[in-house]
Amino acid sequence: MNLRKLGELKKGMRGLIKRIDDSSSEFSRRLLEMGLIEGSTVEIVHEAPFGGDPIALRVRGSLVALRRNEANRIEVEV
Numbered sequence: 001m002n003l004r005k006l007g008e009l010k011k012g013m014r015g016l017i018k019r020i021d022d023s024s025s026e027f028s029r030r031l032l033e034m035g036l037i038e039g040s041t042v043e044i045v046h047e048a049p050f051g052g053d054p055i056a057l058r059v060r061g062s063l064v065a066l067r068r069n070e071a072n073r074i075e076v077e078v
Contacts, residue, residue: 002078006042007055007071014043015076027073035060042076 009015017040022028036042036059045063046056054065 003075004078005072006057006066006074006076007068009044009076009078011044011047013078014041015078016041017074018077019075021073027070031074034064035062036064036074 003018004015006015006017017036017038020028020031020036020038031037036057040059043058044055045058048054051068053067055068055071056063056065057071
């Protein structure tokens with residue numbers, strides 16, 4: 001099993017969400033509202049130039065944007 005932080009993935013890569021840092025209930029609730037839950041498949045569809053923020057993800061048929069520091073709180077299996 002190859003676990004990586006979601007923020008480390010590059011455009012076109014996919015991963016299965018395995019763990020979410022839930023130390024902040026507000027952050028966890030926001031992710032849940034966007035469909036980012038354990039067991040969901042995510043794909044990186046866009047990155048800001050020069051590895052910046054935000055990154056755009058496709059998850060459960062929706063397109064969502066996250067800052068890299070937020071994405072790094074999510075572990076995915078590549």
